[in-house]
Amino acid sequence: MQLKYIDEFRDPGLARGLVEKTRAAWAGRPPMRIMEVCGTHTVSIARAGIRSLLSGVVTLISGPGCPVCVTPDGYIDAAVGLGMRPDTIIATFGDMLRVPGRRSSLEKERGNGIDARVLYSPLDAVEIAAKNKDKEVVFLGVGFETTAPSIAGAILAAADRKIPNFSVLSSVRTIPLAMEALASDPEVRIEGFLCPAHVSAIIGSDAYIPVAGKFGLPCVVAGFEPLDILCGIYMLLLQKKRGAASVENEYARVATAAGNRKALGVISRVFEPGDIAWRGIGVLPGTGLRIREDFSAFDAQVKFGIAVPSEAEKTACRCGDVLKGKITPPQCPLFGKACTPEEPYGPCMVSSEGSCAAYFKYGAA
Amino acid sequence: MCLGVPARVVEVAGASATVEVGGARREVSIMLLDGVSAGDWVILHAGFAIERLSAEEAERTLALFREISDATEIH
Amino acid sequence: MSGGKILLSHGEGGKRTRELIRKVIAKRFDNPVLAPLFDSGLLGRLDGEVAFTTDGYVVTPAIFPGGDIGKLAVCGTLNDLSVCGARPVAVSCSLILEEGFPVKTLETILDSMKAAADEGNVPVACGDTKVVEKGNADGIFITTSGVGILRDGWRPAPEKVRPGDRVILSGTMGDHQTAVLIARNRLELSAEILSDVAPLSSMLIGVLDAFGEKVRFMRDPTRGGVGVSLNEMAESSRIRIVLDETRLPVAEGVRGICEILGFDPLYLANEGKALLIVDGGAAEGIVAALRKTAYGRNAAVIGEATDGTPGVLMKTAVGGMRAVDYPVGDQLPRIC
Numbered sequence: 001m002q003l004k005y006i007d008e009f010r011d012p013g014l015a016r017g018l019v020e021k022t023r024a025a026w027a028g029r030p031p032m033r034i035m036e037v038c039g040t041h042t043v044s045i046a047r048a049g050i051r052s053l054l055s056g057v058v059t060l061i062s063g064p065g066c067p068v069c070v071t072p073d074g075y076i077d078a079a080v081g082l083g084m085r086p087d088t089i090i091a092t093f094g095d096m097l098r099v100p101g102r103r104s105s106l107e108k109e110r111g112n113g114i115d116a117r118v119l120y121s122p123l124d125a126v127e128i129a130a131k132n133k134d135k136e137v138v139f140l141g142v143g144f145e146t147t148a149p150s151i152a153g154a155i156l157a158a159a160d161r162k163i164p165n166f167s168v169l170s171s172v173r174t175i176p177l178a179m180e181a182l183a184s185d186p187e188v189r190i191e192g193f194l195c196p197a198h199v200s201a202i203i204g205s206d207a208y209i210p211v212a213g214k215f216g217l218p219c220v221v222a223g224f225e226p227l228d229i230l231c232g233i234y235m236l237l238l239q240k241k242r243g244a245a246s247v248e249n250e251y252a253r254v255a256t257a258a259g260n261r262k263a264l265g266v267i268s269r270v271f272e273p274g275d276i277a278w279r280g281i282g283v284l285p286g287t288g289l290r291i292r293e294d295f296s297a298f299d300a301q302v303k304f305g306i307a308v309p310s311e312a313e314k315t316a317c318r319c320g321d322v323l324k325g326k327i328t329p330p331q332c333p334l335f336g337k338a339c340t341p342e343e344p345y346g347p348c349m350v351s352s353e354g355s356c357a358a359y360f361k362y363g364a365a
Numbered sequence: 366m367c368l369g370v371p372a373r374v375v376e377v378a379g380a381s382a383t384v385e386v387g388g389a390r391r392e393v394s395i396m397l398l399d400g401v402s403a404g405d406w407v408i409l410h411a412g413f414a415i416e417r418l419s420a421e422e423a424e425r426t427l428a429l430f431r432e433i434s435d436a437t438e439i440h
Numbered sequence: 441m442s443g444g445k446i447l448l449s450h451g452e453g454g455k456r457t458r459e460l461i462r463k464v465i466a467k468r469f470d471n472p473v474l475a476p477l478f479d480s481g482l483l484g485r486l487d488g489e490v491a492f493t494t495d496g497y498v499v500t501p502a503i504f505p506g507g508d509i510g511k512l513a514v515c516g517t518l519n520d521l522s523v524c525g526a527r528p529v530a531v532s533c534s535l536i537l538e539e540g541f542p543v544k545t546l547e548t549i550l551d552s553m554k555a556a557a558d559e560g561n562v563p564v565a566c567g568d569t570k571v572v573e574k575g576n577a578d579g580i581f582i583t584t585s586g587v588g589i590l591r592d593g594w595r596p597a598p599e600k601v602r603p604g605d606r607v608i609l610s611g612t613m614g615d616h617q618t619a620v621l622i623a624r625n626r627l628e629l630s631a632e633i634l635s636d637v638a639p640l641s642s643m644l645i646g647v648l649d650a651f652g653e654k655v656r657f658m659r660d661p662t663r664g665g666v667g668v669s670l671n672e673m674a675e676s677s678r679i680r681i682v683l684d685e686t687r688l689p690v691a692e693g694v695r696g697i698c699e700i701l702g703f704d705p706l707y708l709a710n711e712g713k714a715l716l717i718v719d720g721g722a723a724e725g726i727v728a729a730l731r732k733t734a735y736g737r738n739a740a741v742i743g744e745a746t747d748g749t750p751g752v753l754m755k756t757a758v759g760g761m762r763a764v765d766y767p768v769g770d771q772l773p774r775i776c
Contacts (some may be wrong), residue, residue, distance in 0.1 A: 005371035015758035017434025049760020094772025121412020204392030302407035363763035387696030
């Protein structure tokens with residue numbers, strides 16, 4: 001019943017040892033403020049109960065690494081709008097289905113007749129387009145560098161197979177420059193970064209050298225299994241202890257220094273860098289990936305002549321401050337009251353990786 | 366934002382491969398990698414194999430955990 | 441008959457209906473209570489306190505690896521009776537068929553129902569059949585109700601749960617929902633996973649016969665899985681339950697699917713499992729007894745009741761502590 005390369009990285013004995021050594025190494029010092037950038041880390045940490053194991057040793061701040069959380073609500077409105085067109089199928093990752101836009105969500109609009117389908121892979125959306133030539137299939141391309149090659153791959157497949165009724169409503173963001181923006185915000189007070197596992201598999205651990213260098217912050221790429229996270233945190237603490245600020249890679253079994261060059265090539269064939277808005281944070285220059293003009297036939301914004309509206313913030317929602325790590329979820333005035341998993345006000349609560357959802361589900365401990 | 370799972374390549378067919386995770390199988394795209402063969406381990410994300418998993422490095426990482434865990438001195 | 445498809449006239453009460461009932465439905469359920477085809481099934485005098493339950497079944501696809509909607513409908517109702525300590529006496533079968541539904545499929549489903557009812561030692565005592573226009577039902581909907589007699593001297597007693605009691609799960613989690621998910625084939629996954637749908641009456645009545653009051657209370661963790669049922673149990677008993685993640689039984693194939701899609705097996709539906717809260721000292725003995733039965737081979741103690749605020753917590757594989765709360769809606773495949 002062992003799942004290879006998963007269960008070995010959840011070994012309870014090794015976990016105990018790592019926790020003991022971490023506590024011993026840090027004894028007596030104030031907790032180190034570490035930002036874990038990636039939403040998958042947020043969920044893994046919560047599911048493994050890591051905060052309870054390292055309380056007093058680290059303060060783990062969840063960053064904006066949840067692509068659903070940082071997608072402006074205007075994007076959902078645009079998706080719903082497209083879904084209401086006749087003969088249109090909206091294909092999406094499950095993560096987006098319940099996210100509220102300004103007016104509604106895809107899930108709610110399914111009740112009103114929108115054809116919104118949850119898929120596991122963007123290639124499945126291309127298949128749906130191939131099998132339904134009389135319909136338009138719009139794929140909601142939301143993600144970071146981990147998912148960008150897959151979204152690009154789907155566009156290339158559609159181009160290759162000459163499938164005109166497929167397009168992507170793109171909402172892709174990149175991580176390293178966003179980390180720099182966070183590191184330079186004095187209110188956030190980060191002392192180290194736990195860097196994402198699979199974003200790093202694509203972009204390479206060297207991508208964090210500028211962050212580490214410019215801001216003097218230790219950066220450790222860590223896998224998503226509990227032992228990876230414990231070890232990654234241990235490595236950050238040791239760097240801090242000796243005053244180092246370099247990039248280390250705990251996830252060497254998958255992520256390399258240079259990343260996946262072929263995947264990076266696929267990304268740059270289809271996408272080009274641009275400016276993009278991060279919900280609750282604002283526009284971060286150069287952190288967006290836009291579909292290139294050569295592939296504009298597959299760009300839903302161009303094809304349907306729509307623009308994803310940039311946000312007018314819902315005022316009471318403090319998702320932005322949660323995403324930046326300025327406040328913890330319970331410090332948002334809406335947490336648990338006007339904003340709950342059943343009736344989410346903002347995406348941090350409904351996204352499977354949102355900090356607020358994780359707090360609610362797994363407890364703050 | 367990057368839920369990816371280690372999967373074993375069972376069969377390769379052009380730009381696709383069948384991979385297996387604990388008995389669950391799926392056909393995935395291997396267009397992001399070169400020279401994939403049956404028996405290789407890859408990371409599966411959104412229907413694509415996005416990178417390889419190195420058995421050697423995995424063993425090295427586990428050895429590192431053991432070393433930290435068993436260490437008698439505080440670093 | 442009728443070119444192999446169900447027609448609206450099959451539900452109108454006339455000749456076609458009688459033909460359907462006699463030649464297809466009642467013929468299969470064949471038992472003395474049903475045979476006269478009165479407007480009610482006459483069960484005779486019942487000796488003891490009566491338990492009564494009902495459930496509707498709408499699963500798609502109607503046939504899936506390990507079973508079908510018919511087996512599900514009968515087992516679900518039998519299990520609702522069994523977890524309350526009732527020996528089943530009779531079940532009913534109410535069918536709503538969509539115009540155009542293949543008769544052959546209906547026959548397969550009815551055969552499954554009969555087999556499940558036989559295994560549960562129970563007649564299908566009465567029923568009803570309606571047909572709706574194409575598009576107004578998803579193929580077939582089944583509602584079953586069940587009547588049972590409570591075992592002497594045992595009642596579900598959530599109020600008797602106390603710290604030190606243990607939580608037992610009779611087998612692996614999430615098999616049913618995973619099998620159905622794969623059968624729907626929208627995620628292009630394959631795995632050899634069978635639904636665990638099964639009638640648990642003899643397994644559970646056997647445990648009650650042997651251990652009586654040492655079993656405080658039981659539930660069957662269907663929709664929402666073990667996670668939801670345990671929260672309900674913790675609420676009813678006003679007790680804290682702490683699970684041990686390393687002791688949760690999950691089949692390899694289900695784990696694989698969960699890792700790929702980002703699912704938590706704690707919240708996946710089961711249709712052939714029971715959760716039991718039992719006296720701490722009797723727990724090992726009850727697990728041993730369950731493991732000797734066909735449907736309890738993977739039974740395990742998965743947690744215990746403790747002092748503290750009511751709710752459900754879990755000690756994780758790496759020794760941390762996290763909450764196991766009610767989920768919001770069904771899990772969706774995620775990339776994050």
